[in-house]
Amino acid sequence: MENLREFATSANGDRWLLGKDNVSGEDFVLHRANLHSGGHETRTAVRAFLAQGTASPEREALLSLLRKARGLGGASKLDEEKTPSLKLADEYLSLGGTRRAKVDDNIVSTRKWEDEPAEAKTFWDEKIEPLDDKQRQEIEIHLPSISDD
Numbered sequence: 020m021e022n023l024r025e026f027a028t029s030a031n032g033d034r035w036l037l038g039k040d041n042v043s044g045e046d047f048v049l050h051r052a053n054l055h056s057g058g059h060e061t062r063t064a065v066r067a068f069l070a071q072g073t074a075s076p077e078r079e080a081l082l083s084l085l086r087k088a089r090g091l092g093g094a095s096k097l098d099e100e101k102t103p104s105l106k107l108a109d110e111y112l113s114l115g116g117t118r119r120a121k122v123d124d125n126i127v128s129t130r131k132w133e134d135e136p137a138e139a140k141t142f143w144d145e146k147i148e149p150l151d152d153k154q155r156q157e158i159e160i161h162l163p164s165i166s167d168d
């Protein structure tokens with residue numbers, strides 16, 4: 020792990036850092052618990068971290084950091100490496116989208132068990148739902164899996 024960038028700290032000493040896996044190239048969030056609670060580290064893919072959907076100071080701090088990275092030169096270097104379908108999936112998740120991918124016998128669909136924020140629902144309805152089945156499935160495959168929960 021290299022290039023860890025701290026983006027949030029809690030009052031009790033927990034820390035959240037943004038990093039990039041040297042092998043896979045995937046961005047991740049590293050949570051370092053405070054020493055009193057054992058100092059354990061938990062690593063979560065950025066998409067999964069944002070998809071948790073619960074409002075928290077650390078989630079908002081990550082969103083702010085990602086928005087700033089995009090705003091510096093239009094698109095961030097991370098965005099330049101993404102396919103159009105991954106960009107749409109990430110944008111949906113960053114809005115708090117709660118849909119989960121279901122892949123069964125190579126058939127991709129989504130499931131939604133809880134309400135999603137209006138902004139995420141509008142984005143899905145306007146940008147993703149109108150696409151043909153193949154394009155929509157390319158986006159859905161980038162959502163967190165129902166088996167990840």
